[in-house]
Amino acid sequence: MEVTAVRPIKTGIIGCGWFGEAHARVYREIPGVELKSVADLNIDRAKRLASMYGTSFYKTAEDMLRNEELDLVSIAVTPQYLAKTAIEVAEHDVNILLEKPLATKMSDWKNLFSKIKKRDLIFVPGFIELFNPAYRLMKEIVDSGELGDLFTLSSKRIGRFPKRSLKWEVGVTLDLGLHELYAQTYLVGEKPVPISCFISQMLNNENEDISILILRYGSTVGIIESNWLTPIGVRSVRVTASDGSIWLNYMSQEVGIDKGEESRIKRPRWREPLLVELEYAVKHVRSGTKPEINEDFANIIMNTLFEALGIAKRIP
Template sequence: MLPGLSIAMMQRHLTEGTWMVIRVGVVGCGWFGRAHCRTYKTLSGVELAAVADRNKQKALEAARDYSCRAYSSLEEMLKREKLDAVSIAVTPQMLTRVAIEAAREGVGILLEKPLATSLSEYEELYKVVKKAGCMLMPGFIELFNPAYRALKNAIRCEIGELYLLSSKRIGWNPKREVKWEVGVIHDLAIHDIYLFRDICGEPSKISCRAGYILNSKFEDIAVITMEFPSGVLGIIETNWLTPTGERTLRATGSKGSAEVDFLAQSLDIKFRERTVKPHIRREEPLRVELQAFVDGIRRGEADLNEEDGLSVWKILQQAIDAARERL
């Protein structure tokens, strides 16, 4: 059986002659769940069949806006719809619970970050996914940012031997209003953790200092340092307190440096005598990511899978534990 499609789904597509049409549902009708809906409507060979949200009014509004059916639970949606895949974009404390329910039904899953609220929670999901044989793709959206792809090319071809990765991911915290029960490491630092891992592999050492300014339970500020077997040092600065947002990553090498601005989708490659600004064709990272997810469902194998999620969560948990040791 292909990991992306269950046997029942494969038989349905063959019987109905709809092999190229992937039927998807979206769980969670907040702003990002709605972004998934909007994006799926632009992909060829994809049918947005339904949405689900515990707040039925939100589900009805999304269904009206994106011409699909509305449900108040994933269970009801899966029972009534013949879905190949779901995007799960609910609050962090609900992510694993909803994903386990979907995995047990054998549908492909695009799971938004932070995937879980703890390593043990993610490991429970991991076991269910392995047993079910379904496809789980972590929502590591910055990997699909065209500016990041340009940065990786600069690291490979332009700046020489890599010495240092340093990132800044800061901005005011909007998550308090929607009661996200996690800190800034789960929300923002996870992006740079999976990016650093993509560039350098698994770190050999992780340390973290955090601040609890507006909340004694969840960190508002964190500085994470990572050391890699290659000798590369990684530094992640993140906070929920800065009034304006910044999403940047700089790679420093023996010949020069390259700095990406994820929001502007721009890259500056700096040498002693000059600065190069390569042209980057702007693309919406979410659209690139969801296209990759759908392509993975079709071929039965995603570019990212539950193993990547597990590796990232092991790093994330070490950073969280290191921060809390200092309380």
């Protein structure tokens, strides 16, 4: 019986910082994927990453896209250039995995969203926590109805202000709060409506470093707290419901269920969320099918975030 060889999915990476390096490492772990090329305006950084994985390298995205035949490109550049770079890729009819926050201005996101729709591309937003095995377990339990009707979702994502070699034109809402918004929205399956938003600038930065969002998902209330001030990292969410509650620790990949006198902790088999995410993108590029986590879902998240920031009240 003759076995037909599977054509490798040819991938590229734009942005060779620490997260671009992570994408390169993970692509090499996925069977049937060939990492072909990398690009970065810092040509030395691109050259170094290319030498690690035996790929070609370029200074600009345009040069890479013009010279390489690629099926999927990961974009992990500085936030203010994410949307612009993704539009360049879309204009070459190449499928996209775009790291968060996707865009730093609503106008940039709208332009990108329009381009993706016009080109009919496969687009996967870099909503990495949706691919965390513990988050997926929590969603399975919530979807099963075991906990009854959902009342509240309370998310906390905090940590010390990140040291970065390049300036990021983004506040903590788009940097950290975004993770919890897409996680809450996907968990509940309802379109979020922002009720209020409170922000503060404690470190005298150009953008907010404390953010508290209050949202409504149908009859469920969501609260999202994020900051760059606390000297410990916390990434967690707790859901309360009519028949119990459930909590998730993203970092330890643990899920806790509390029902009456019963409490139990579940730990799914550990997997790297980035690996699961890239496998998901590759699967849909290979099959040519539209993913559930796509530009339409991303559009809900981006519209909600920018609407919330538009009504934000500053805390002195």
